[in-house]
Amino acid sequence: MARKKTPKVRVHLKASLSRRLREIRQEIFGEHGGPELARRLGLPARTWYNYETGVTVPAEVLLSFIEQTGVNPMYLISGEGPRYRLAERESSFASLTPLELIRRGLEQLERTPSDGVLLGRPSGPHGEDSPDFAAVTVFPPEQIAGRAYDPSRAEGQVMAFRRWIPNPSQTVGMRLRDDAMSPILPHGSVAAIDTSVTDPRQLHGRIVAARVEGEPVIRWLEVSGRHIILRPNSQSREFPLVPRDLDTESDDLILGQVVWSWSLFREG
Numbered sequence: 001m002a003r004k005k006t007p008k009v010r011v012h013l014k015a016s017l018s019r020r021l022r023e024i025r026q027e028i029f030g031e032h033g034g035p036e037l038a039r040r041l042g043l044p045a046r047t048w049y050n051y052e053t054g055v056t057v058p059a060e061v062l063l064s065f066i067e068q069t070g071v072n073p074m075y076l077i078s079g080e081g082p083r084y085r086l087a088e089r090e091s092s093f094a095s096l097t098p099l100e101l102i103r104r105g106l107e108q109l110e111r112t113p114s115d116g117v118l119l120g121r122p123s124g125p126h127g128e129d130s131p132d133f134a135a136v137t138v139f140p141p142e143q144i145a146g147r148a149y150d151p152s153r154a155e156g157q158v159m160a161f162r163r164w165i166p167n168p169s170q171t172v173g174m175r176l177r178d179d180a181m182s183p184i185l186p187h188g189s190v191a192a193i194d195t196s197v198t199d200p201r202q203l204h205g206r207i208v209a210a211r212v213e214g215e216p217v218i219r220w221l222e223v224s225g226r227h228i229i230l231r232p233n234s235q236s237r238e239f240p241l242v243p244r245d246l247d248t249e250s251d252d253l254i255l256g257q258v259v260w261s262w263s264l265f266r267e268g
Contacts, residue, residue, distance in 0.1 A: 138173035180232035180239040195256035209255040
């Protein structure tokens with residue numbers, strides 16, 4: 001029996017949906033942000049890229065994507081209405097509240113040709129929160145390594161959706177100074193580090209901040225038997241694997257888990 005052909009209308013709808021998935025992902029996570037979005041959705045990066053090219057997306061993945069991005073479900077499915085649920089229709093910037101301005105800024109950050117991710121000076125060690133957003137105070141690496149979060153030494157603050165920051169009062173930010181985690185987290189990215197969990201056994205397979213030779217680094221964490229491995233995203237001579245003994249070297253090794261990040265991806 002000949003296999004039925006997929007109706008052209010259905011093909012068009014699937015192609016339109018995949019295009020909108022890709023556009024929204026690029027707006028929020030950047031041109032190379034597919035792996036980071038896939039991590040938050042609990043998917044392999046390759047699976048997510050398949051969805052962007054037209055593979056049928058399961059309903060539970062669509063629901064999780066809507067939750068992670070704040071996209072308007074009607075826009076995602078049909079292309080009609082405002083792109084984001086929180087966006088204002090036909091409103092000028094002059095009429096926006098501070099929170100709405102921040103929201104608009106978050107939608108534009110990945111496309112802004114600037115290094116200016118910091119949104120102001122902090123007023124406390126962990127910033128000022130709001131119902132929708134959590135302020136993450138960014139500290140210099142030496143402050144992160146020593147767990148000495150002196151507000152007077154802070155570089156500024158970034159705002160993240162509160163649902164991405166499970167423990168705001170125990171989360172600090174650090175700007176990356178190397179490319180060990182590129183393209184997921186290239187040089188200059190800001191990583192939000194949740195310091196509430198530091199047991200390597202609970203963080204296997206996660207991106208963590210760790211202290212190596214007295215310096216904080218961002219790496220993948222793997223636990224294998226009695227050993228810990230800190231792995232860069234792309235191993236090289238400059239960024240080798242860092243093995244440690246789980247029993248004798250883990251007490252002060254892990255500084256926390258990276259729960260959110262902001263990256264500015266440049267073209268060219």
